[in-house]
Amino acid sequence: MLDQIARTGREFDSALASASSAKEVDDLRVRYFGRKAGLIPALFARLKEVPKEQKKAAGDALNKLRDRLEEALRQKTERVAGEEATRKEARETLDVTLPGRKPRLGHLHPVTIVRQQMEDIFREMSYSIDPGPEVETDWYNFEALNFTPDHPARDTQDTFFVDVDQLLLRTHTSNAQIRSMERWKPPVKVFSAGRVYRRDEITMRKSPMFHQAEGFLVDKGIHIGHLRATLEHFIKRVFGEGLQMRMRPSYFPFTEPSAEVDMSCVFCKGAGCGTCSQTGWMEILGCGMIHPQVLRNVGIDPDEWSGFAFGLGLDRVAMIKFDIPNIRTLFENDLRVLQQF
Numbered sequence: 001m002l003d004q005i006a007r008t009g010r011e012f013d014s015a016l017a018s019a020s021s022a023k024e025v026d027d028l029r030v031r032y033f034g035r036k037a038g039l040i041p042a043l044f045a046r047l048k049e050v051p052k053e054q055k056k057a058a059g060d061a062l063n064k065l066r067d068r069l070e071e072a073l074r075q076k077t078e079r080v081a082g083e084e085a086t087r088k089e090a091r092e093t094l095d096v097t098l099p100g101r102k103p104r105l106g107h108l109h110p111v112t113i114v115r116q117q118m119e120d121i122f123r124e125m126s127y128s129i130d131p132g133p134e135v136e137t138d139w140y141n142f143e144a145l146n147f148t149p150d151h152p153a154r155d156t157q158d159t160f161f162v163d164v165d166q167l168l169l170r171t172h173t174s175n176a177q178i179r180s181m182e183r184w185k186p187p188v189k190v191f192s193a194g195r196v197y198r199r200d201e202i203t204m205r206k207s208p209m210f211h212q213a214e215g216f217l218v219d220k221g222i223h224i225g226h227l228r229a230t231l232e233h234f235i236k237r238v239f240g241e242g243l244q245m246r247m248r249p250s251y252f253p254f255t256e257p258s259a260e261v262d263m264s265c266v267f268c269k270g271a272g273c274g275t276c277s278q279t280g281w282m283e284i285l286g287c288g289m290i291h292p293q294v295l296r297n298v299g300i301d302p303d304e305w306s307g308f309a310f311g312l313g314l315d316r317v318a319m320i321k322f323d324i325p326n327i328r329t330l331f332e333n334d335l336r337v338l339q340q341f
C-alpha cells in the first residue's frame with residue numbers, strides 16, 4: 001500500500017509538470033480527486049483492506065499525499081491562470097514594431113484648383129472676389145442684363161425655376177455683375193466664380209450643374225484694348241506662354257460689341273489635331289463691352305463710365321488643363337480620379 005501511495009505521488013508530479021493549460025490542470029484534478037473515479041478517493045477506499053498494524057502508517061501517508069497534491073494543484077492553477085492573462089495582454093497591446101498606417105490626405109478638386117488659380121490671378125490685378133448667389137430673381141439673371149421678358153436669347157438658357165417667389169437657379173454667373181455694380185459705385189472690378197444650372201441632359205460635355213467664372217470692370221475711358229490685354233494676360237497665366245488668342249464677333253444681350261475668344265489649341269499648339277477638330281483653335285470664353293442699357297439698369301451713367309465683361313466655363317478649363325475628356329468625371333467624385341490632383 002505504501003509503495004502504491006508513493007508511486008501515485010510520483011506519477012502525479014510528472015503529469016503536473018507537463019500540464020501547461022488551465023484545462024490540463026483541471027483534467028488532472030478530476031483524475032486524482034474526481035468523486036466517481038478519482039485515484040485518491042480510490043486509495044482511501046482501499047484503506048479498509050490494509051492489515052490493522054499497517055493502517056496508521058498508510059492512513060498518515062495517504063493524508064499527506066492528498067494535502068500535498070491539493071496544494072500543488074492549487075498553486076499550478078494559479079500560475080497557469082497568470083500566464084494565460086499575460087499572453088492575452090501581450091496579444092492585445094500595441095506592437096510598436098508594426099509599420100504605421102498612413103492617414104489619407106485630402107485633395108483639392110480639379111475645378112477648385114482652377115477656380116482658386118483664377119481668383120489669384122484677378123486678385124493680383126486688384127479685382128474683388130464675390131461669387132454672388134445661386135438662387136436668383138429674374139431681374140438679376142435676365143432682365144437687368146438686357147434680356148427683355150420675351151428675348152429669344154432666354155431660350156438658350158433653359159432655366160430651372162424654384163416654386164417659391166418666382167425664384168430661379170442662376171443660368172450663368174453674369175448675375176454677379178449686376179449685384180456688384182449695384183453694391184459698389186464705379187470704378188469697380190469684380191471676379192465671380194461658382195455654380196450655375198441649366199436644364200440640360202448629362203452628356204460628355206454637358207451637365208445640369210456646372211461652373212462658370214465671370215469678370216468685369218467699369219471705369220472711365222475703358223475700351224476694348226483693355227479687355228483684350230486683360231484676357232491675354234489671363235490666358236497666359238492659366239495655360240502657359242506661347243498661345244495665340246483671337247476674338248470673333250458674337251452676340252450677347254448684355255455686351256455691345258460682343259466677342260467670342262479662341263486660343264490656340266493647347267494640345268497641338270495650333271497645328272491642328274483631333275481635339276480641336278483640325279482648326280488649331282479652342283473656344284474658351286465670351287466677352288464684350290458692357291451694354292449701355294445694363295449700366296443704366298444699375299444707375300451708372302454710360303456717358304461717364306464704360307466697362308468690359310467676360311465669362312467662361314470652369315469645368316471646360318479644368319478638362320483642357322488636366323486633359324479630362326468627359327465632364328461627368330468631374331462630378332462623380334471617384335476617389336481614384338480625385339487622388340490624382
Ligand code: DAH
Pocket residue numbers: 171172173174214215252255285286287288309310311312
Ligand atoms: N453669360 C454667358 C453665358 O453664360 C457668358 C458670358 C459671355 C459672360 C459674355 C460675359 C460676357 O460676361 O461678356 O454663356
